[in-house]
Amino acid sequence: MKPPRFDDLNLSSRILLGPGPSMVPPRVLRALAQPPVGHLDPEFLTLMAEVQELLRFVFQTENELTIPVSGTGSAGMEAALCNFIEPGDRVLIAVNGYFGERMVNMAGRYGAQVDRLDRPWGEVFTPKEIETALITARYKLLALVHAETSTGARQPDIAEIAAAAHRHGALLVLDTVTSLGGLPVEIDAWDVDVAYSGTQKALSCPPGLAPLTVGPRAREALARRQTPVGNWYLDLTLVTKYWGAERTYHHTAPINMNYALREALRMVVEEGLEARFARHREHAQTLWAGLEKLGLPPRVPEAHRLPTLTTPQLPKGLDDAAIRKRLLDEYNIEIAGGFGPLAGQIWRIGLMGFSARRENVTLLLAALGELIP
Numbered sequence: 001m002k003p004p005r006f007d008d009l010n011l012s013s014r015i016l017l018g019p020g021p022s023m024v025p026p027r028v029l030r031a032l033a034q035p036p037v038g039h040l041d042p043e044f045l046t047l048m049a050e051v052q053e054l055l056r057f058v059f060q061t062e063n064e065l066t067i068p069v070s071g072t073g074s075a076g077m078e079a080a081l082c083n084f085i086e087p088g089d090r091v092l093i094a095v096n097g098y099f100g101e102r103m104v105n106m107a108g109r110y111g112a113q114v115d116r117l118d119r120p121w122g123e124v125f126t127p128k129e130i131e132t133a134l135i136t137a138r139y140k141l142l143a144l145v146h147a148e149t150s151t152g153a154r155q156p157d158i159a160e161i162a163a164a165a166h167r168h169g170a171l172l173v174l175d176t177v178t179s180l181g182g183l184p185v186e187i188d189a190w191d192v193d194v195a196y197s198g199t200q201k202a203l204s205c206p207p208g209l210a211p212l213t214v215g216p217r218a219r220e221a222l223a224r225r226q227t228p229v230g231n232w233y234l235d236l237t238l239v240t241k242y243w244g245a246e247r248t249y250h251h252t253a254p255i256n257m258n259y260a261l262r263e264a265l266r267m268v269v270e271e272g273l274e275a276r277f278a279r280h281r282e283h284a285q286t287l288w289a290g291l292e293k294l295g296l297p298p299r300v301p302e303a304h305r306l307p308t309l310t311t312p313q314l315p316k317g318l319d320d321a322a323i324r325k326r327l328l329d330e331y332n333i334e335i336a337g338g339f340g341p342l343a344g345q346i347w348r349i350g351l352m353g354f355s356a357r358r359e360n361v362t363l364l365l366a367a368l369g370e371l372i373p
């Protein structure tokens, strides 16, 4: 067989303004490039504890079981579902976009009897309608998405929804993939039982780890399981033996990704949560005003619009794909199109973490001004 030979890797340095991944600061890339140590090296064990402490801060939680799951955001989603679902359990999932759909799919694979509460893509739920749905059966778990990356909508009233779930004996699982590090996520104040995220959005770390936090109610549910967790790799009863006091091998942690996450989280702490949220908000507002002027008004009402992901409504006849291609080819900027019921109707413009900077907003608006006929 002829050996395949390729050139040195020399990728473009893109301006990433899509739904993720976001741009990664040089400091984080430098941390990633440090030589790997062993997964039980005392220096790595110290780093693991630091990453956990930093994650607790970003999630605003005291939850001891707070770890970076090995894998992307979907691994976090899967860990948040498979550990708390036993075959036959009734689960309620609120679906108003693609990632709610994905949770329905995953929960069904673990044998849950899944009921869904639907809203059109882009809308949000009221605590009252969620409570009305919770009354219809004895649900073990309610799951929903805080920041829907397919639509740009932020689900408000998480504390009220958590209280409703608890009144009816259900755990609340919350997807914070597109919110953590970019807008307030207050796990303890809101009383969320399980939350997960991804590293590649507002935390501005490459994709590869999924922050996860599990509160006391959920830990009790895990301890009460009658059947083994349906996924070996993500089984928290095993994974916690590595991330907890025992330090027993389960799988080899992605060592360098943890270096990168530690640095990305240190940057969140240095900036301060409030300042970071304000920066995301300020640049999003500049983007929204500029898009309005270009005749591309954000589709989601401002009251529940995400600062991290904006979805402008495209005018009829605009060649969505051609403009996005020219943005990439001529301006080096990535944004994304809509999909599912919103295909061809919206763009998805991310301002997350290190991508959320004034120069990126100015450049994108100027480029769109040149490209839109």
Ligand SMILES: Cc1ncc(COP(=O)(O)O)c(C=O)c1O
Pocket (backbone or CB within 6 Å): 019, 020, 072, 073, 074, 075, 077, 099, 145, 147, 148, 149, 150, 175, 177, 178, 198, 200, 207
């Ligand atoms: C809200 C939400 N949940 C889950 C995921 C899945 O994350 P990943 O693609 O990193 O597996 C994403 C990714 O875009 C997301 O936006």
